Amino acid sequence: MAIYDYRATTIDGADRALSDLKGQVVLVVNVASKCGFTPQYTGLEALYRKYRDRRFTVLGFPCDQFGHQEPGNEAEISQFCSVTYEVTFPLFAKVEVNGAGAHPLWQYLKTAKPGILGTEKIKWNFTKFLVGKDGEVIKRYAPNDVPEDIDRDVAAALGA
Secondary structure (H helix, E strand, O other), X not given: OOHHHOEEEEOOOOEEEHHHHOOOEEEEEEEOOOOOOOOHHHHHHHHHHHHHHHOEEEEEEEOOOOOOOOOOOHHHHHHHHHHHHOOOOOEEOXXXXXXXXXXXXXXXXXXXXXXXXXXXXXXXXXXXXXXXXXXXXXXXXXXXXXXXXXXXXXXXXXXX
């Protein structure tokens, strides 16, 4: 299995095959607009802009499973991200990352790289997964791991 085996709905409602990311390094993040970690959008966007021409992307998946910190609909989320943080990396429709309703991509990510002590559950918003050019998960990052600290791993995955 790899992320290429999944599809997801974009924030605009289009169906997207993640197979179109083949050969890219990808950072997959569950995001929220009203979270203490929300300012990480700035770092995620900076990382995206720094490496996007080298076949790197960030995929943001809004999630409202943690403290109701993503209460808006897709249009509101999109506008917030665009206006407040000038986000240009791809955003997707709201998903669940835990429980029976967890999106299949997130089920895969959690199984591929469990957290501390082998726990698969996502603990909070802004959990991140770095995926290599082969579609396999390289590393899982905690919500408090800021994008600036992930830069070195992204560069290594790109072959810098």
